[in-house]
Amino acid sequence: MTWLTDPIGWWIDPFVDNAFMREALLATVLAVACTSVIGTWVVLRGLAFLGDALAHGVLPGIAIAWVIGIDTSIGAIIAALAMVGGVAVIKQGSPLPDDVSIGVLFVGFLALAVVIMSAGAATGDLTRFLFGSINAVDGTDLARLGIVTAVVLTAVAIGHRALLVSTFDPLQARLGGLHPRATHLLLLALVALAIVASFETVGSLLVFAFLIAPPATASLLARRVVSIMALAVLLGCGASLVGLLVSYHHRAAAGGSMALANVVVFMVALIARRFVGATSEQPGLGHQAG
Amino acid sequence: MRVILRRMIAVPTQCVRVRKGLALAGASALLFAGCSSGTDSIAEREAPPTESSSEPDVNIVATTTIWADIASRSLCGLEVASVIPAGADPHTFETSLADRATLEQADLVVANGLALEEGLVDLLATVADGGTPVIEMTEAVAIRDMGDDRDDEHDEDHADEHHDEDEDHGDEHADHEDHDHDDKDHADEHHHDHSGSDPHIWLDPINVASTVNLITEAAIDAGFDSSVRACAQDFIGEIEALDTEIADDLSAIPSDRRFLVTNHDALGYFAERYGFEVVGTVIPSLSTLAETNPADLADLAAIIEELDIPTVFSEEQASARDADALADAIPGLTVVALDTGSLRDTDDDYLSMMRRNVTAIAEALG
Numbered sequence: 146m147t148w149l150t151d152p153i154g155w156w157i158d159p160f161v162d163n164a165f166m167r168e169a170l171l172a173t174v175l176a177v178a179c180t181s182v183i184g185t186w187v188v189l190r191g192l193a194f195l196g197d198a199l200a201h202g203v204l205p206g207i208a209i210a211w212v213i214g215i216d217t218s219i220g221a222i223i224a225a226l227a228m229v230g231g232v233a234v235i236k237q238g239s240p241l242p243d244d245v246s247i248g249v250l251f252v253g254f255l256a257l258a259v260v261i262m263s264a265g266a267a268t269g270d271l272t273r274f275l276f277g278s279i280n281a282v283d284g285t286d287l288a289r290l291g292i293v294t295a296v297v298l299t300a301v302a303i304g305h306r307a308l309l310v311s312t313f314d315p316l317q318a319r320l321g322g323l324h325p326r327a328t329h330l331l332l333l334a335l336v337a338l339a340i341v342a343s344f345e346t347v348g349s350l351l352v353f354a355f356l357i358a359p360p361a362t363a364s365l366l367a368r369r370v371v372s373i374m375a376l377a378v379l380l381g382c383g384a385s386l387v388g389l390l391v392s393y394h395h396r397a398a399a400g401g402s403m404a405l406a407n408v409v410v411f412m413v414a415l416i417a418r419r420f421v422g423a424t425s426e427q428p429g430l431g432h433q434a435g
Numbered sequence: 436m437r438v439i440l441r442r443m444i445a446v447p448t449q450c451v452r453v454r455k456g457l458a459l460a461g462a463s464a465l466l467f468a469g470c471s472s473g474t475d476s477i478a479e480r481e482a483p484p485t486e487s488s489s490e491p492d493v494n495i496v497a498t499t500t501i502w503a504d505i506a507s508r509s510l511c512g513l514e515v516a517s518v519i520p521a522g523a524d525p526h527t528f529e530t531s532l533a534d535r536a537t538l539e540q541a542d543l544v545v546a547n548g549l550a551l552e553e554g555l556v557d558l559l560a561t562v563a564d565g566g567t568p569v570i571e572m573t574e575a576v577a578i579r580d581m582g583d584d585r586d587d588e589h590d591e592d593h594a595d596e597h598h599d600e601d602e603d604h605g606d607e608h609a610d611h612e613d614h615d616h617d618d619k620d621h622a623d624e625h626h627h628d629h630s631g632s633d634p635h636i637w638l639d640p641i642n643v644a645s646t647v648n649l650i651t652e653a654a655i656d657a658g659f660d661s662s663v664r665a666c667a668q669d670f671i672g673e674i675e676a677l678d679t680e681i682a683d684d685l686s687a688i689p690s691d692r693r694f695l696v697t698n699h700d701a702l703g704y705f706a707e708r709y710g711f712e713v714v715g716t717v718i719p720s721l722s723t724l725a726e727t728n729p730a731d732l733a734d735l736a737a738i739i740e741e742l743d744i745p746t747v748f749s750e751e752q753a754s755a756r757d758a759d760a761l762a763d764a765i766p767g768l769t770v771v772a773l774d775t776g777s778l779r780d781t782d783d784d785y786l787s788m789m790r791r792n793v794t795a796i797a798e799a800l801g
Binding site: 159163165166169263273276278279280281282283389392393394395396397398399 | 530557
């Protein structure tokens, strides 16, 4: 219980004493800001499964890039495009519900990544791409994350109205000249960008955790979209901070600790909500769009 | 509770023992009693976390418990921490943020090299970029490629590589992939699609002897007193004695029994040193992370039966499920666990570990 009995020592000292902890925290905050904001739209539009598919769909691209020795981000971008394209094709051609089609594609991509990684000369290990190397963050990682976060936040701010209207009233969006289809593609592109920028530091699984869990938690507690976004970033950062400290003090895997912390926060919010008494039905959830 | 593995071993008989805390700025960091025989003792300390250490002597961290022990013995019993704890598999170990703290606080990091510690590759690169000297033990020895005899050409390739380039070079070896199994008839039957450089250099004691000077010189560069070389020489003597002892213990095994089947390809250097042939491995790879495949397992079973091999040697540190399954399928085949990737526990040391392994091998095959 040292986090209670010795708060300075447990919460503050690791950051004061270690530059890499400050960098890890900064990388996490940037990744959370980037993904939770865009993740709010993913959650509100019911695209969580697609977000998951994208987060894992980049893996074979990363695996191939890693095995042949080129920059893994390039592989990730190509794979993300392939995944988005694949989903579009499947939706057109498959009579099955979207989640089934996406699910099959997603499993295929993931399995491809596993086969590639185990056949490669250097056996390597998928967990490094799933969980990243937050404890090996350096200056270039931070710079890249910073730039991508700025781009994503700007795009979200600019596209806010289009996203808002197309989420809750697609017909109005089309009539109002807000190009819902283009908006949807923009959203997917931003999700892909956030994933590609973050997977080396926090890992693709954790990117998905940030994409979904903090916005989900926030949407249990807030109603306006901008409030949900702000709360999501706050909750995501807070939970990840705890995850980082647990990893530091208890030698636990960093990526996993942060993902777990975010899910725990969600559970707590879910339970708390029951006791406090749910407000009226949350806007937007269950609203299938895109 | 942070538990950092720490070992403090006094070198027996040659009796040089380091006391932490006696270092003086600008003066020798070590006290030496002469090299007469004296009491030996093995002291184990729960050392405090190093983040607020004010001790001025050199802080050395190794990646595995085996290298921690070897470095300790080379440096007169200095306490050397290990990132990967005893009993863990170096191929699969995942790091935590606490491990980065440990590495950043070190004055010198002793790593194996050739990406043995697969989970530490990125971390070691980052720590090295930050200015901490990271030395790789594989640079001191001639490296063998999987499937080949020791190939001196590759020695130079590896000696100059930085560990953070290892990933890239792992792929280049696909080009070097050489299924030339020369005059070993039995090996021709299997076509393993694997390649890469073998990182398990410590299982050949003579390789370890070559690394001792590398460690010692790096420690001296980091601030150790040069008198530590005497301890290094003593340790090399012990290693050479071990080598002779092993050769003797294994000499009783007849040539038609000098075949090794292991869980993964860990014993390549050992086999070359002592006149054995590794005829196959359950996991067709230099790493425990790879998967087995049915075709290779069938080939291996055929070889085992043809050569009447009695034992598959697995590792304490890795799962032996596939080896056990093989043993169930082949009557008379047993599985014997060795310590290859790590020391057994905090009381264990390299020389004892090798002796135990050799005893087990001699009993199984003799």
